[in-house]
Amino acid sequence: MRAKKNEWLTHEYFRTYRIANAVDTIMRDPFSYLRHLEGLTVNDGIYDFLPHWQKESALHKFIRYVADEILMNDTDGPTRVPFGSDPIYPDWILPVDAAMLQYGIIDEPLFFIPDEPVPEEVTDSGGDSSESKDPYHVVNACYDYLLNLRWTQVYEDLMSRITDEVFYVMFLNRRALANLNEFLAMHVGEVASDHFGTDEAPLVDLxxxxxxxxxxxxxxxxxxxxxxxxxxxxxxxxxxxxxxxxxxxxxxxxxxxxxxxxxxxxxxxxxxxxxxxxxxxxxxxxxxxxxxxxxx
The missing domain is CATH 1.10.30 (DNA Binding (I), subunit A)
Structure with a gap:
């Protein structure tokens, strides 16, 4: 019998366990992360979870949300990955490009971090310390790149690959799944039929x-x-x-x-x-x- 098109996954395990651990940690104590989860459930976001038996399950949606947040946070530093054949003076790219390269979605980086970090003196209540920080123009360039990348097909392909891998790892964990569904149930329980707009009428029948x-x-x-x-x-x-x-x-x-x-x-x-x-x-x-x- 011929194999189904999507029957097999090729795993690269790029941050798979880090993302899975983040999902599990959030679900163990979601109230500590409510501010970060607002984009997932508020402003009718919970409606995406309501249709029965979606193959793009609740866990898929949650993994995608967390993975996207992690990649966005990489731009704040930014988090750097060396690229190129020169081990001493490599070019630097963001983890999102490193991931797309590893998954074979792109052949060359789409973005290079423009500058090296510069030292700055950071003073706080504990005293002086020297940290390596990036100039604002570098951070802004990284942020703008990822913000625009999120609208592209290559980013969608990346998120699908990451989501499938993390789902594969986490689906065995019934406790994590139960915690996720308990969190979502709080929002489902607040849904009332008079909240639906005219274009959301089919949801009433659910x-x-x-x-x-x-x-x-x-x-x-x-x-x-x-x-x-x-x-x-x-x-x-x-x-x-x-x-x-x-x-x-x-x-x-x-x-x-x-x-x-x-x-x-x-x-x-x-x-x-x-x-x-x-x-x-x-x-x-x-x-x-x-x-x-x-x-x-």
């Missing part, structure tokens, strides 16, 4: 009542992804649900953050439970198991 999305059966691709991620076992008690050992055990695709509490119909909000564990959990918010089978 809800059974204000703040609660309709229950929609997960599509096959979502069930397969969760089944194999959880190794065909109940994540709470470990009961085999593959049907190979016991054909009477029934698997349930449980919303970790219940729909009644603002949960999403999203692949990142699912876990595999046996019928008994699912009935015990009902619509309560229960931290998912952090037990995983060893690979060998």
């Amino acid at each position: 809800f059974v009542r204000d703040g609660e999305l309709k229950r929609v059966r997960p599509p096959m691709w979502a069930r397969r992804a969760v089944f194999y991620r959880d190794r065909g076992r109940c994540t709470a008690c470990g009961t085999d649900l593959s049907g190979l050992i016991d054909t009477l055990n029934v698997g349930n695709y449980d919303h970790m953050m219940p729909l009644a509490r603002g949960g999403l119909n999203d692949v990142t909000n699912l876990q595999l439970l046996c019928e008994n564990c699912n009935l015990k959990k009902a619509d309560k918010i229960v931290a998912p198991s952090n037990r995983y089978r060893r690979w060998y």
Whole structure:
């Protein structure tokens, strides 16, 4: 059978774990980062998360947002990556160009940092210290470059590659997924039908009542992804649900953050439970198991 076009990922792991750690850290304590997260959820930003069973999942959207923030922060220094064959006097580029080169999206850097940093004396309550800082024109040039780059196809290609890699790493982490969906549920729970404009009328049909999305059966691709991620076992008690050992055990695709509490119909909000564990959990918010089978 011919492989599907998007079945395989080629991983370069450019900052993959740094971004994954940032996502996990933010989700462990989102209230400490609310100011940084405003662009994701305020001004109707939460509406992008509402449609049922998007393959561009809630985690994809969140990774993209965090990765973009990290790349923007690189311009503040700016963070430099050496480029060229001269190890002593290399040209300097931003990490975003280094990433596009590593992923094969571009063949040559699109931007070179114009100047070397210059020393400045920095005085604070702790005394004098010498730090290496960039002139304003250098910082501004780096910022302007990335600001314009974000509108291009090469940047979109880069964000897609980074997002796919980080998602691959993080999808196994049910605790991080539950934390993400609990954060989003706070905003979903505040959505009321009278908030929608005329062009957003289709969103009304997604809800059974204000703040609660309709229950929609997960599509096959979502069930397969969760089944194999959880190794065909109940994540709470470990009961085999593959049907190979016991054909009477029934698997349930449980919303970790219940729909009644603002949960999403999203692949990142699912876990595999046996019928008994699912009935015990009902619509309560229960931290998912952090037990995983060893690979060998």
